[in-house]
Amino acid sequence: MRLLMHICCANCALYPIKSLKDRGIELHGLWFNPNIHPYTEYRMRLEALQQLQELWKLDIIYNDVYGLKEFIRAVVNNEDSRCEYCYGVRLEEAARAAKQEGMDAFTTSLLVSPYQKFDKIIEKGKELEQKYDIEFLAEDFRVGWKEGVKISRELGLYRQKYCGCIYSEMERYIGRKKR
Numbered sequence: 001m002r003l004l005m006h007i008c009c010a011n012c013a014l015y016p017i018k019s020l021k022d023r024g025i026e027l028h029g030l031w032f033n034p035n036i037h038p039y040t041e042y043r044m045r046l047e048a049l050q051q052l053q054e055l056w057k058l059d060i061i062y063n064d065v066y067g068l069k070e071f072i073r074a075v076v077n078n079e080d081s082r083c084e085y086c087y088g089v090r091l092e093e094a095a096r097a098a099k100q101e102g103m104d105a106f107t108t109s110l111l112v113s114p115y116q117k118f119d120k121i122i123e124k125g126k127e128l129e130q131k132y133d134i135e136f137l138a139e140d141f142r143v144g145w146k147e148g149v150k151i152s153r154e155l156g157l158y159r160q161k162y163c164g165c166i167y168s169e170m171e172r173y174i175g176r177k178k179r
Helices: 010-022 039-056 068-075 079-100 118-132 141-155 166-178
Strands: 002-007 026-031 060-062 105-108
Touching: 002 010, 002 079, 010 026, 010 039, 010 141, 026 039, 026 079, 039 060, 039 141, 068 079, 068 166, 079 105, 079 118, 105 118
Parallel strands: 002 026, 002 105, 026 060
Antiparallel strands: none
């Protein structure tokens, strides 16, 4: 199987990459994360993936778009549903690219994080599977979350402290203050 995996960050990609490659799946990555803010955070995550690409000799397509204006415009006054927008825009790009590149399926490293809305990601992936007529690999990679964290530390990769959008950064620090 030729699989395109949307990669939200190097850390989340570690376990899925290892698991899929161990099963003999031909894996190609896609970096497309216009939701990550501020720009310094976006760059650190991008550079961590480039570091991982070099270390593990990965095939990755980079759609290097810093989309602050577009993201804010899309979620303003609807911030509580921002994750659904975020999943949709990134998974749609993955489905489109997978179809264009002649892949058999697409997936996302978002499926490894216990902090993501797993069911919403699956729902959007299945919707796009129909739209683009390409399989969405809806695998629960969360079982490997801790293993991915361990590998990340061993490799010395940059480890982010929040999901990625400016709202999740705000919630992280407001939450810390309350404790």
